[in-house]
Amino acid sequence: MRALRLALVAGAVGVMFAQPARAGLFEDDEARKAIIDLRAKVQANEDAAKQRAEQLNTLVQEQLQPLRRSMLDLNGQIDALRAEVARLRGANEQLARDLSDTQRKLTDQSQAVEARFKPLEPQKVTLDGREFQVGPDERSQYEAAIGLVRRGDFAEAVAALNGFLKRYPASGYTDSVRFWLGNAQYGKRDYKDAIATFKAFVSGNADHPRTPEALLALANCQIELKDNKAARRSLDDLIKAYPGTEAAQAAKERLAALR
Known part of the structure; x- marks a missing residue:
């Protein structure tokens, strides 16, 4: 300014x-x-x-x-x-x-x-070359019955195996149960029942790995009943149908003894 x-x-x-x-x-x-x-x-x-x-x-x-x-x-x-x-x-x-x-x-x-319910779920089982599903109780009852056979408790085994077939008629164990039922009946000396069981097993299971053994057991039952003719027929069928098996070799020895 x-x-x-x-x-x-x-x-x-x-x-x-x-x-x-x-x-x-x-x-x-x-x-x-x-x-x-x-x-x-x-x-x-x-x-x-x-x-x-x-x-x-x-x-x-x-x-x-x-x-x-x-x-x-x-x-x-x-x-x-x-x-x-x-x-x-x-x-x-x-x-x-x-x-x-x-x-x-x-x-x-x-x-x-899962851990609680897993024992209740069906389980995969492989038996005699076959694979199938079984329930826990089913498996437990089968193994208990087979355990009786192996221990030589044949009377109890027969009852247990028959009970299994009634309870689980469509089980994957059925063929095995019938085979062992025949063996338990044989061990119990119920030869006629054993023959019926083995015949039913063989007729429906030509390709089963235990069929040769079942035929040999069938012949043994027939021999016990002095039905050598039927026994020779069963042994011949075994040798022809399943050559090379251990059961066929045993059948040849039995057949030679019968003659």
Whole structure:
């Protein structure tokens, strides 16, 4: 503002000295008056400029105040969002841990249930070259009956094997049960029953791996009953149908003894 005042004074002085020579005849009081007027104008300009500056500053402050409040509100919202994100992250981590624990518990429970019910499920069995499914009780009863045969408890074995056939008529064990039933009846000296059992076994199982043994056992029963003719026929059938088997070799020896 001081520079502006000096410039205005200098300009006024320059104007005065630029007038024709007759301007120098002004009286001193007129020159002073002109200077005073000029100073008043400069002061008025300074006051007006100052007032405009103050108004502008007030306007800027009024406009900046809402912006400052908005910035404060925004910072508060940002802090709140950060806190919420942290809370959600912690909750998410807790959920992940809970889910992992739940999955582990479900796996443990599933394994426990499977272990509990597995003994009740059908089991795959391979017997005499054949594969089939049996239930746990079915298998247990069969093995118990065969155990009686092997221990020589033939009377109990016959009852157990007959009971098995009645309870499981369509079992995959049926052929094996009939074979061992015939042997138990033979061991019990129920030769007629054993003959009937072995004949039923042979007639329905020509390709069974135990059929040669069944024919040999059939002939032994017939020999015990002194029915040598039937025995020779059974031995001949064995030798012709299953040559090369151990049962066929034994049949040849028995046949030679009968003659």
